[in-house]
Amino acid sequence: MNDPLINKVAESGLITIDPEKFYPREEVAVFDLKDYLFMGLILKEKDFREALKNLDLESYRNKHVALTCTADAIIPVWAYMLVASVLQPVAKEIVMGDERDLHRALFLKNLSAINIAEFTDKRIVVKGCGETPIGDFVYMELTKLLRPVAKSIMYGEPCSTVPVYKKK
Secondary structure, three states: OOOOOOOHHHHOOEEEEOHHHHOOOOOEEEEEHHHHOEOOOEOOHHHHHHHHHOOOHHHHOOOEEEEEOOOOOOOOHHHHHHHHHHHOOOOOEEEEOOHHHHHHHHHHHHHHOOOHHHHOOOEEEEEOOOOOOOOHHHHHHHHHHHOOOOOEEEEEEOOEEEEEEEOO
16 A cells, blocks of 8 residues: 555656647738728739838738738739738748638648657657647648657547557
């Protein structure tokens, strides 16, 4: 009865990866082309170029920018190119799409920074519960990144996991 308590989870050699650690927390801004459309439908090149010359770039400085058009309008490809050429010197990143697309791109960029060599032949648990809602795509991407090197991949908490992959 006086045997010491043994933490089998701590001794198991499991490595826990918390996807929340890679959650993008950078400042974001949205550049919506609808604000530059004549009558909400037409992009006039001359007016658009003039508006971009007078654009307050400080609202985009050091931010990640989602470049989108929320109006149901046909936008020429060069318009997106023009905005990117104006914002690139001040923005950290420009992503085509809405805030959700930007969030996804930033999350994937953060995941790509993982040094997968650290996980070679390791038993990995991808944490499944947390304070921040994590998209399902993150778990899939982590699996794709780790599967080539991991000994095993599990989902959940170290005390209660669901097996996902085991090297044969």
